[in-house]
Amino acid sequence: MSKPPIVPETTLSGIAVDPRTLERVIPESRRPDGTVRKQIKIRPGFTPQEDVRRFRGTRQAQMDADALPKGHIIGWVPPPQTATPASSKAGMSKAQKKNEKRKEKRKEKREEAVNIKDNWEDDDDGEAEGAGSAASTTAEKSAGERTSEDPNRAAAPDTKKDGKKDAGAEGLAAKLEKLEVR
Secondary structure, eight states, X not given: OOOOOSSOOBOTTOOEEOTTTOOEEEOOOBXXXXXXXXXXXXXXXXXXXXXXXXXXXXXXXXXXXXXXXTTOOTTOOOOOOOOOOHHHHXXXXXXXXXXXXXHHHHXXXXXXXXXXXXXXXXXXXXXXXXXXXXXXXXXXXXXXXXXXXXXOTTTSOOOSSHHXXXXXXXXXXXXXXXXXXX
16 A cells, blocks of 8 residues: 655645545645644535636537647657667567567568659669669569569560561460360
């Protein structure tokens, strides 16, 4: 059980809760001439005029709760707290730790995905890197991913060459026959 405070909190009218009896009282005080005023008990349910708050309707109270703090700049978001103390992870269960790791990975993935150009008139960053990096990126890509630089040749055969034009059309027709559902 916690001990009551040494100096109890008082309201605007000076009413405090007596720590021994837990009753609302006005504590004894000293007059300027040195004499002491007695402690005064307050009836349960009585609220002096100084303690009555100004009436606020539900809508007004909601607006007050939603109001931005003084000096707040609209659109400004404080920077995220990236570092979590090690002591907070000590009290976590296995599942909570696993979920925390997943959350961090998702966050890192989002940060990597966001790549905003400084100047929209510039060419892509990938083109400026050079041919050596282009060869390494094609080796890294999986077979299912296609780009404008590396189109899917089987889906769109090259029809520019006259000799292979008929062969490509025949090959495509043969593939379509295999795919027909009977």
